[in-house]
Amino acid sequence: MDHRPQAWGRPRDDVYGAYDASYLQTTGPKTATQAPVVTGTSVIAIKFKDGVVMAADNLASYGSLARFTDVKRLRPFLSTSIVGFGGDVSDMQFLDRHLNELAIDEAYEHDHAETPSPSDDSTTTTQPPRGQLNAANLHKYLSKLMYRRRSDFDPLWNQILVAGLDSASKPFLASVDLRGTTFSSPSLATGFGAMLAQPIMRRFAATEEDAAKLTREQAVDVVKECMKVLFYRDARSLDRYSLAVVTKDGVELREDEQLEKQSWAFAERIRGYGTQTV
Amino acid sequence: MTSIGTGYDLANSIFSPDGRNFQVEYAVKAVENGGTSVGIRCKDGVVLAVEKLVTSKLLKPNANKRIATVDRHLGVVYSGMIPDGRHFIERARDEARSWRDTFKTPIATADLASRMGGYLQAYTLYQSVRPFGITAIVGGFDSTAELPVDGEVGSGPSVGAGGKVAGKTHGGPGLYMIEPSGLYWGYYGAATGKGRQAAKAELEKLDLGGPGGPALTLEEAVKEAARIIYVAHDDDKEFELEMTWISGSDGPTKGLHQEVPKALREEAERLAKKAQEDKVDE
Numbered sequence: 001m002d003h004r005p006q007a008w009g010r011p012r013d014d015v016y017g018a019y020d021a022s023y024l025q026t027t028g029p030k031t032a033t034q035a036p037v038v039t040g041t042s043v044i045a046i047k048f049k050d051g052v053v054m055a056a057d058n059l060a061s062y063g064s065l066a067r068f069t070d071v072k073r074l075r076p077f078l079s080t081s082i083v084g085f086g087g088d089v090s091d092m093q094f095l096d097r098h099l100n101e102l103a104i105d106e107a108y109e110h111d112h113a114e115t116p117s118p119s120d121d122s123t124t125t126t127q128p129p130r131g132q133l134n135a136a137n138l139h140k141y142l143s144k145l146m147y148r149r150r151s152d153f154d155p156l157w158n159q160i161l162v163a164g165l166d167s168a169s170k171p172f173l174a175s176v177d178l179r180g181t182t183f184s185s186p187s188l189a190t191g192f193g194a195m196l197a198q199p200i201m202r203r204f205a206a207t208e209e210d211a212a213k214l215t216r217e218q219a220v221d222v223v224k225e226c227m228k229v230l231f232y233r234d235a236r237s238l239d240r241y242s243l244a245v246v247t248k249d250g251v252e253l254r255e256d257e258q259l260e261k262q263s264w265a266f267a268e269r270i271r272g273y274g275t276q277t278v
Numbered sequence: 279m280t281s282i283g284t285g286y287d288l289a290n291s292i293f294s295p296d297g298r299n300f301q302v303e304y305a306v307k308a309v310e311n312g313g314t315s316v317g318i319r320c321k322d323g324v325v326l327a328v329e330k331l332v333t334s335k336l337l338k339p340n341a342n343k344r345i346a347t348v349d350r351h352l353g354v355v356y357s358g359m360i361p362d363g364r365h366f367i368e369r370a371r372d373e374a375r376s377w378r379d380t381f382k383t384p385i386a387t388a389d390l391a392s393r394m395g396g397y398l399q400a401y402t403l404y405q406s407v408r409p410f411g412i413t414a415i416v417g418g419f420d421s422t423a424e425l426p427v428d429g430e431v432g433s434g435p436s437v438g439a440g441g442k443v444a445g446k447t448h449g450g451p452g453l454y455m456i457e458p459s460g461l462y463w464g465y466y467g468a469a470t471g472k473g474r475q476a477a478k479a480e481l482e483k484l485d486l487g488g489p490g491g492p493a494l495t496l497e498e499a500v501k502e503a504a505r506i507i508y509v510a511h512d513d514d515k516e517f518e519l520e521m522t523w524i525s526g527s528d529g530p531t532k533g534l535h536q537e538v539p540k541a542l543r544e545e546a547e548r549l550a551k552k553a554q555e556d557k558v559d560e
Contacts, residue, residue, distance in 0.1 A: 093429035114537040
């Protein structure tokens with residue numbers, strides 16, 4: 001009998017033949033997430049003179065299957081910023097919980113921020129307490145996090161838009177993706193939206209100056225129009241969506257919007273795919 | 279203290295023949311020297327207040343907060359040794375975080391009190407440690423609405439969570455006081471520290487435990503808490519009043535533990551001083 005500790009619990013070679021240790025191999029490439037599984041499609045956002053409007057539909061697809069139809073992909077942070085997630089939904093949940101933890105840490109740091117009293121001047125009370133994370137800080141944090149994860153060859157498979165106000169209380173909008181690439185612009189879109197919605201939004205806000213002329217209503221209308229175009233042409237989209245408006249007064253988030261006034265008349269003129277012969 | 283010098287007070291984990299742990303009793307003495315802390319559980323929330331004794335003129339006013347936030351819906355105030363209190367808070371935050379990691383939902387006030395009670399009790403058992411020189415008051419508001427699980431993206435099954443009893447309400451305000459021995463009870467109103475006797479006498483006069491629940495509203499409770507701290511205060515020392523509150527999601531703090539707004543605190547202090555003067559006049 002072999003009494004060496006290495007042999008404890010192993011099938012006896014003399015009875016079962018030589019042990020096949022091949023499954024214990026620990027060498028070889030590391031296989032972290034190599035493709036997203038349950039995914040959300042585009043997130044779009046545009047700045048206006050007092051803040052930012054952001055929208056994303058409520059669909060999480062499993063490949064081409066419209067698997068979950070009430071998924072909220074816009075997440076408020078500290079009621080000062082909004083974070084929109086495209087890409088893998090489980091990675092979004094991880095990030096959401098992580099940001100929640102971050103928000104709780106903020107509550108410790110700024111030991112019990114004072115409750116704004118209703119009598120106070122509304123322009124002063126709604127500012128986040130000095131030193132509290134604003135959207136620009138949050139975006140920087142997320143970009144470092146995403147870059148770190150891609151450098152570990154274990155990326156969080158998301159494209160993220162962060163909207164809110166920067167430290168000068170100016171509207172802030174920026175993106176970060178699974179590679180840690182950051183980008184900022186008066187209007188931004190992830191996924192299919194970058195192709196379909198971005199050109200429409202640029203018509204209204206090509207530059208910061210243009211964006212600073214847009215009213216809130218105009219910005220919301222542009223975003224609604226873009227969501228409609230995305231639903232027309234993106235096969236992984238849904239007609240129910242979430243719409244967030246972030247200003248110095250905080251975040252207004254509506255999570256059950258419905259596309260209005262759709263017109264599919266254009267569809268008849270589309271040629272060049274499917275079973276058509278002409 | 280006839281038992282001093284008998285040797286039974288030299289360490290934790292040794293009972294005296296008459297069944298006392300002297301180290302714990304000495305810890306209570308440390309609490310009795312600290313500035314008064316008060317907690318009031320009322321109809322729509324909880325108020326915490328502390329008499330922060332000014333130990334030096336070189337300290338910046340209104341800095342060095344004594345009431346701390348744990349998670350977002352819980353507050354802790356304590357009397358006694360401040361470093362012990364700081365450690366208590368650190369531990370409470372760890373407990374609240376690990377609760378969230380495990381259950382993906384905020385810790386209930388009662389659960390936090392239980393965890394912290396157990397933690398303090400462990401410090402009465404071993405030679406190598408001493409008990410906490412604080413009595414802590416933990417206040418919180420557990421959400422009455424059904425909360426989404428942390429990170430939840432959709433609405434889940436429409437039938438809702440299991441085990442629901444129709445018409446039964448959940449959550450609400452909670453107030454617990456934890457002593458150096460690890461003993462904790464839930465209270466309608468709690469007071470500890472130097473002025474606890476006077477404070478308790480005042481708390482007992484309030485309508486906190488009526489048959490239909492407490493009648494006192496949050497704003498009234500803020501004013502009472504300020505008045506009680508002033509009543510319990512020993513006149514010849516300077517102090518600052520620090521107050522926080524927690525309401526439900528439909529109240530002024532929206533379920534968060536926050537500092538009472540400056541205007542309301544100053545109003546409460548003005549009324550407290552007036553009540554003091556009226557009493558002197560009588």
